[in-house]
Amino acid sequence: MMHQRRNTIALFIRAACFAVMLVFVNVFLVAQVFVLSGESFTAVTMFFMISACANFVFFAIAVKLCKRFKAARIAQVAAGLACSFVLLVVLWSDGLQDFYLLFGALWGMATGMHFATGQFLTSRSFGREKVHSIMIWYFSIGAIVSVLFPFTFGLIIDLGSLVITAIIVLVIGIIQATATFFIVGKEDTNKRLRLVQYFRALRKEKFHRATWNLWIVVVLSGFVNVITLAVTVMVIMVFETNINLGALTSAFALGAILVLLGYKYLGRRVKVALLVLCMVVPLLGTVPLLFDISLVTVAIFQGVFVILSKIIITEEKATKISAVKYWGGEEFLLESNLFYAAGHWVGKMIAGSMLLLVGIFNAPPIAVATILLVLMVVYSLHALGLVLWKRKYSNLDKTG
Numbered sequence: 001m002m003h004q005r006r007n008t009i010a011l012f013i014r015a016a017c018f019a020v021m022l023v024f025v026n027v028f029l030v031a032q033v034f035v036l037s038g039e040s041f042t043a044v045t046m047f048f049m050i051s052a053c054a055n056f057v058f059f060a061i062a063v064k065l066c067k068r069f070k071a072a073r074i075a076q077v078a079a080g081l082a083c084s085f086v087l088l089v090v091l092w093s094d095g096l097q098d099f100y101l102l103f104g105a106l107w108g109m110a111t112g113m114h115f116a117t118g119q120f121l122t123s124r125s126f127g128r129e130k131v132h133s134i135m136i137w138y139f140s141i142g143a144i145v146s147v148l149f150p151f152t153f154g155l156i157i158d159l160g161s162l163v164i165t166a167i168i169v170l171v172i173g174i175i176q177a178t179a180t181f182f183i184v185g186k187e188d189t190n191k192r193l194r195l196v197q198y199f200r201a202l203r204k205e206k207f208h209r210a211t212w213n214l215w216i217v218v219v220l221s222g223f224v225n226v227i228t229l230a231v232t233v234m235v236i237m238v239f240e241t242n243i244n245l246g247a248l249t250s251a252f253a254l255g256a257i258l259v260l261l262g263y264k265y266l267g268r269r270v271k272v273a274l275l276v277l278c279m280v281v282p283l284l285g286t287v288p289l290l291f292d293i294s295l296v297t298v299a300i301f302q303g304v305f306v307i308l309s310k311i312i313i314t315e316e317k318a319t320k321i322s323a324v325k326y327w328g329g330e331e332f333l334l335e336s337n338l339f340y341a342a343g344h345w346v347g348k349m350i351a352g353s354m355l356l357l358v359g360i361f362n363a364p365p366i367a368v369a370t371i372l373l374v375l376m377v378v379y380s381l382h383a384l385g386l387v388l389w390k391r392k393y394s395n396l397d398k399t400g
Helices: 002-036 041-068 071-091 100-125 128-159 162-180 195-204 208-239 242-265 268-290 295-321 330-360 365-393
Strands: none
Touching: 002 041, 002 071, 002 100, 002 128, 002 162, 002 208, 002 242, 041 071, 041 100, 041 208, 041 330, 071 100, 071 162, 100 295, 100 330, 128 162, 128 242, 195 208, 195 330, 208 242, 208 295, 208 330, 208 365, 242 268, 242 295, 268 295, 268 365, 295 330, 295 365, 330 365
C-alpha cells in the first residue's frame, strides 16, 4: 500500500511535468517551426511525422528494455532524453530553422520511451477501474497545465525569447527526472517479447476479434494528433502571435477541466449524452471553416475540439493500456502496449500524409479546411467505435 501511494505521487508529478513539456513542444515549438520555415505546412508536417516515427521505434525499444530491466530505470532514461532535448533548444534554438527534422527525431525518442514506461507503470501499479480513474486525473492535470502555462509561455516568447521559455521548461524537466527516482517497480518476469504467444493467448481466450476491433479504433485515434497539429498551425496563421495562441489554449483548457471533472462525477445518462456531444459537436465546428477561415471560425473550432475531445482521448487511453485485463492477460501487458502503439502510429502516418499534401501542392486554405473536415469525420468514427467497443466488452473482467 505504501509503495502504491508512493508510485501514485511520483507518477502524478511525472505526468504533470511532462504535460508542461508537451505544451511547450506541441504548441510553441511547432508554431516556431511553422514561422521559421516561412509558414510551410510541409515543414511542420515533416517535423510531426519524423517525431511520430521515432516515437514508435523508441516505444518498441523501451518495451524491450522493460522486459530486461526495471521500468522505473527506463523511465529515468526517458526523462534524461527529454531534458537533453530541451537543453538542445536552449543552446541551439537557431537550428530549428534548418534542422527541425533532427529536433523532431529527438523529441520522438523522448516521448516514445516516456509513454511506453508510463503505460506499463500505470497499468502495473493499479487495477483496471483504478487505471480509468487515474487516466482522468492525468488528463485533468494536463488540462490544468494547459490553463496555467500556454498564456505564460506565449507572453514570455513574444516579449522575451524562446530560449528563456525553454530554460523554464528544462527546470520542470529536471523535476520530472527527479520524480522517476521515487517510483518503485519490479522487473518483468518474462525477459523476452512474446508477440506470437500473445496472439495465441488472445485466440485461446476468444478475445482476438475484440482486440483487433480495438486496434482499429486506436488506428483512428492517430488522426487526433494531426487535428491538434492543424489547429495549432491555423491559430498561428490567423492570430499571428504566441500570446494569442497561448491565451486561446489556456482558456479552452479551463473548459476541458470542467468537462472532465463533470464526466467523472456525473450520472450514467449524463455521461452518455456528453459522449454524444463529444462525437457530434467538434465535427459540426469544422463546417464554418469551409466558408471562411477567420479569427472567429478558427477560435470556435479550436474551442469545441479542445474541450470535448479530452473525454474521448481519456477513455481511449485508459481502455488501451488496460486491454489485457479484460481477458486476464496481464503477463502480456508490454506486448499489448506495443501492439496498440503500432496502430496509433499507423493512424498518425495516414493522417499526416493527408496534411503533407497541403504543403507539397501549396493548397489553398479551403483545402486545409476540407482535409480537416475529413479528419474530424474519422475522429467521430473513432469516438463511436470506442463507445460501442466498451459497451460490448466492458462487462468482461477476469481480474476481479
